[in-house]
Amino acid sequence: MNDIKQLLWNGELNVLVSIDPSFLMKGSPREIAVLRIRVPRETYLVNYMPLIWNKIKSFLSFDPLTDSEKYFWFEHNKTPIPWNYPVGVLFDCLAGKSATFTTSFENQVKDVLTFLRIHLVMGDSLPPTIIPIASSKTQAEKFWFHQWKQVCFILNGSSKAIMSLSVNEARKFWGSVITRNFQDFIEISNKISSSRPRHIPLIIQTSRTSGTFRISQPTISMTGVNPTLKDIEGDILDVKEGINGNDVMVICQGIEIPWHMLLYDLYSKLRSFDGFLYITLVPIKGGDKASSEL
Amino acid sequence: MIRSTLSSWREYLTPITHKSTFLTTGQITPEEFVQAGDYLCHMFPTWKWNEESSDISYRDFLPKNKQFLIIRKVPCDKRAEQCVEVEGPDVIMKGFAEDGDEDDVLEYIGSETEHVQSTPAGGTKDSSIDDIDELIQDMEIKEEDENDDTEEFNAKGGLAKDMAQERYYDLYIAYSTSYRVPKMYIVGFNSNGSPLSPEQMFEDISADYRTKTATIEKLPFYKNSVLSVSIHPCKHANVMKILLDKVRVVRQRRRKELQEEQELDGVGDWEDLQDDIDDSLRVDQYLIVFLKFITSVTPSIQHDYTMEGW
Numbered sequence: 001m002n003d004i005k006q007l008l009w010n011g012e013l014n015v016l017v018s019i020d021p022s023f024l025m026k027g028s029p030r031e032i033a034v035l036r037i038r039v040p041r042e043t044y045l046v047n048y049m050p051l052i053w054n055k056i057k058s059f060l061s062f063d064p065l066t067d068s069e070k071y072f073w074f075e076h077n078k079t080p081i082p083w084n085y086p087v088g089v090l091f092d093c094l095a096g097k098s099a100t101f102t103t104s105f106e107n108q109v110k111d112v113l114t115f116l117r118i119h120l121v122m123g124d125s126l127p128p129t130i131i132p133i134a135s136s137k138t139q140a141e142k143f144w145f146h147q148w149k150q151v152c153f154i155l156n157g158s159s160k161a162i163m164s165l166s167v168n169e170a171r172k173f174w175g176s177v178i179t180r181n182f183q184d185f186i187e188i189s190n191k192i193s194s195s196r197p198r199h200i201p202l203i204i205q206t207s208r209t210s211g212t213f214r215i216s217q218p219t220i221s222m223t224g225v226n227p228t229l230k231d232i233e234g235d236i237l238d239v240k241e242g243i244n245g246n247d248v249m250v251i252c253q254g255i256e257i258p259w260h261m262l263l264y265d266l267y268s269k270l271r272s273f274d275g276f277l278y279i280t281l282v283p284i285k286g287g288d289k290a291s292s293e294l
Numbered sequence: 295m296i297r298s299t300l301s302s303w304r305e306y307l308t309p310i311t312h313k314s315t316f317l318t319t320g321q322i323t324p325e326e327f328v329q330a331g332d333y334l335c336h337m338f339p340t341w342k343w344n345e346e347s348s349d350i351s352y353r354d355f356l357p358k359n360k361q362f363l364i365i366r367k368v369p370c371d372k373r374a375e376q377c378v379e380v381e382g383p384d385v386i387m388k389g390f391a392e393d394g395d396e397d398d399v400l401e402y403i404g405s406e407t408e409h410v411q412s413t414p415a416g417g418t419k420d421s422s423i424d425d426i427d428e429l430i431q432d433m434e435i436k437e438e439d440e441n442d443d444t445e446e447f448n449a450k451g452g453l454a455k456d457m458a459q460e461r462y463y464d465l466y467i468a469y470s471t472s473y474r475v476p477k478m479y480i481v482g483f484n485s486n487g488s489p490l491s492p493e494q495m496f497e498d499i500s501a502d503y504r505t506k507t508a509t510i511e512k513l514p515f516y517k518n519s520v521l522s523v524s525i526h527p528c529k530h531a532n533v534m535k536i537l538l539d540k541v542r543v544v545r546q547r548r549r550k551e552l553q554e555e556q557e558l559d560g561v562g563d564w565e566d567l568q569d570d571i572d573d574s575l576r577v578d579q580y581l582i583v584f585l586k587f588i589t590s591v592t593p594s595i596q597h598d599y600t601m602e603g604w
Contacts (some may be wrong), residue, residue, distance in 0.1 A: 163601045166578055167336045195556070 002186065004269045008253055009182045011041040013091050014115035017048070019056060022122060028059040041088025041253070042273035043177060044140050045074060045118065046133055052120065065135040071126045072133045075119045080127040084143055086272045091116050092251050092280040093205050093213055141174045144274055148173075148192060151275030154201040155194045162192050177273060185273070192275070193268075197222050200267050204236055206248075206281045220263065229266070230259040236279065251280040305514070308471045310355050316577050320535030321474035324355050326577045330476075331363050331467075333578035338600045341365050349517050353469075362468040362515050363581075368597045370461040370482070373497045374504075377593040460485040461498065463595050466522070467581065468515055475530040476581060478588050479513055479522040480595065495523045503591045525591055530584075537583050538575050541604045545573040579603075 017035040024033060035055055037048060053064060064072065074081045076094050085093075094116065126132055133139075145162075152162040165173065169188055176184035199221055206214045218235035220227070229236065233245050250257045253270045257279070267277045316322045322330065334341045343360045344350060352358055462483045470477040482490035482498065492510040499508045507529070513520040575583060583603040 158602070160601050163337050164579070165337075166576065167333050170336065 005186065006182055008270065009040070009042055009180070009185070009273075011088065011254070012038050013041055013087060015039045015045075015087070016115050016117050017052060018117070018119050019052070020119065020121045023056065023061065023064075023120070024059045025061045028056075032056055032059050039087050039116075040180065041091070042086055044083055044085075044144070045087055045090070046083040046140050047178070049133060050137075069124065070122050071124070072120060072122045073126060073130050075121050076117060078119075080130050081118065082130055083133060083140075084131050086274065086278070087116070088253060089205070089272060089278040089280065092254055092278075092282075093207060095282075144174065144177070145170070147274035147276065151201045152192045154199045155192070155197040157198050165191065189275070197264070197267075200263055201271075201276045202263075202267075202279065203276050204279050204281065207283070222264065227263050228260050229257065229263060232263065233259070236281070246284075248281040248283055251282050252278065304472045305470065310471060311474065314577070316534075316580060317538060317574055318535070319474075320531035320533070320538060322476070322577065322580055323474070324469055324471075326580065327469045327476060328356065328360050329578045330580040331360060334363065334581045334600070340599055344515070351515055351517055353471075353515075355471075356469065362466050364464065364466050365597055366464045368463045368465055368595055370463055370498055370595045372459055372594050374500045374592070374594050375497075377500075458485070461490065462487075463498070463597070465595070465597050466513060466515075467584075470527045470530075473527040473531060475527045475534065476584055477527045477530075478525045478591075479511075480524075480592065481513070481520060481522045489521070492521060492523055498592055498594055499523065499525075500591055500593055507591065525588065530587075533587055534580070534584065537587065537603070541575045541583065542573045544604045549573060 015037050017037065019033045019035070021028075021033065032055070035052060037051070039045070039048065053060075062070070064070065074083060076090075081090055081094070131143075148162050149159045152159045165188065169191075172184055173188040175181070176188070199219060202218060202220055204216045204218065206216075218232070220232055220235060225231075229250060230245075236250070237245060237248070245259065250259065252266065253272075255270070257266060271277045310324060312323050312325060314323055314326060316326060331341075331343060335343055341363050342365070344362050344364060346358050350358075350361060352361060462485075464481045464483075466479040466481070467476045468479065469475075480495060480498070482495045484490060484494075496504055496508060503525070507526045509524045509526050511522060511524050513522050582600050585598045585600060586603045589598050
């Protein structure tokens, strides 16, 4: 199983970050406003803020680390995107939204979103639901650790397993994300996991026609059962919005998942680096549904 | 005050030891105190180390920024008597043998539990506490009962009275060189922010401990005179030793149960690392268990938002 996890851990995406001209002094070279980076799927965009600030620091029209009246956030096609989801999850959502997501090789080579375009913008107030990007270097670490606390509680009914990590282990855990140390990550995340989970930490993302995303976090009990995705179809699909199982692809870690997959297997193999299993529902357009399976 | 002065001389004169014996004696070294404090502050940041300041009387065997731990403005919405249903004259408190007999110590830490067991559901004080799991479970049930009671009370218009009873405490944990254990100091304020008198602070110490272990003294680590009530640490090591033994037994039992379950299920991939888990409490978690003990001394001061101790 660790082979699959290693593949996911090593997965990377090309990200093109463009910086809004309002950040820069007049006359700044155009090329300074564009940053092309290769980013692991299993990390946060906000971890790249020091790199971004460093690249443009000589051309900034203000000091982003001390100017508390300015807010920054990322956008994709003028829609704000949250930094607090793994980059791979954002990609799955945005690629699905732009109707070019596919897992079939033929379609990939001719018409696929090959990189994630994001735009760094600023304003006097934040868009709704967007967590501000703080100047604190520990913002992402603290958020991520809280995610794991939730995951630990959902899995075990108590957050004791994660709270019992020593200070060194807790630092090593986050350090493994930053330094991309897979062995350290697996070693510590296994201490939090359970072979007999009470519930599965699951987050469902569904793109809406308005351009926004609907996020839901159903409670999936595992006590005495081992359901397939089909068994929990009602929890996954948004019945109120009239979504039918035949109309959507279930995408996880960039892979189309068959409905007969066992949820626990899916979780243990494809969970994200914050401990949650993210499922993205991508509308099927005109029979483009790919037939690939795990 | 004489006792307090003698105590501070003893603190000053007792030599420091650096040899770790916490599992066998319940005592910790200054280095282990720092380690436990670091863990507490990192995982449960309502607790913080002191900041360096000219107001502090530093002890040179501890780092200047790790002289004592502090948590501020901890709510205390009722008096200690209101936290327990006292059984009356039948409750017998034993004196402590100097050598810290286990039964004495368990009675020391369990006295609160005896009250807890005397629930409206009909429990009796004679029920013995032989399992910390049961103890905690009982405490949780009691907590729920208390919440229910509070809701009912508020519904009857008791909110104003509640607010008048509201107090806040600053809690300090320092290192006692005399007893080689952490020592707790509490400094109380009323709902207006005015300091409480020692007599008022005594109201928030469990009756069983009030005359035995609570001492009025100035905070020794501040140059300015700040009056506090301290929990005398003479029995802390014995209590901690018993609790640490209990932790080991409970963990050992749980691990065996888990192994049996796994054998029934077939071994899961994720549990391979269970083998390297030591059943004893790590020393950095010492203060988590210590706070559980302190909760039994100050049951109405709601300071413990850490985690279960075993």
